[in-house]
Amino acid sequence: MTGKRPNFFDALAQPLRERIRSGTLAAGDLLPSETELARDAGTKRYSVRKALSLLRDEGLIEAIPGRGWAVVSAKQARGALPRYRQIAAEVRDAIESGQFAVGLLLPSEAELTGRFGVSRATVRQALDVLERDGLIETRPGKGRYVLRN
Template sequence: MSPRSTAWGAYAQIANVLRERIETGAFPSGELLPSEVRLSDEFHVARNTLRRALALLEAEGLIESLPGRGRVVRADQERGKGASGPRLPQFRRIASEIRAAIESGELAPGEALPSEAGLSARYGVSRGTARQALADLASAGLVEPVHGKGWFVRRR
């Protein structure tokens, strides 16, 4: 068996980079994203890994697929909305609230975060959703897990 060539959760890290490029205007509204092949080469991942990242951004309403053309950045007023209104995934909402608490100083560096079970109870979500929110924050470098102890705000 050969070792993995990409890290677990690489698609989430790629999605974070692409999301940042969209939010900063590096990929302006209405612009086609680079091709899957080009992005796969840039991030040194298989196309399936890249497709997972793009699917995440599409689920968030940041991009949309146009058959025969590619993926395009949605206009600012259309972002995060689908036919039935806002489509922000629950884990993103949870991660966003925790991020705000960290950035405001409400959660200090080194401070313990609520457990997965605690987040599940507070937000009425599964532990998997809570875990995904924590993993999203970890990929952004804001929190870190300590084996057997829980999740903590990363010291800078």
């Protein structure tokens, strides 16, 4: 049961993550209050706080004492992300810009390992993020393909 909780919090964080990445929520913007977010999600504030903590840990938001949570600048966010999240963000940008078109086979893990100078485990973590977000899919024995951009 405990293994499922992080996915629950990540699912709560995902709509905000998407609004930040799309620019709907820009650097400096305050997020809705925890109470509003909890009401909209039909959950408790505790769960919302855990989801916001994930976004903070990803470097997307920061707590502003007495005001709430605010979006950090894209430059701040990219620098604060773990390496696998940085790689996922770069591949996401390539997908969204059309560099990797829908249906296209992504570079192999070995190619991405060489391109980014990281371990295969780090590349796999990045690809797992993109797969979880529904941007790519793994076809066993064939590779990873772009689903949408």
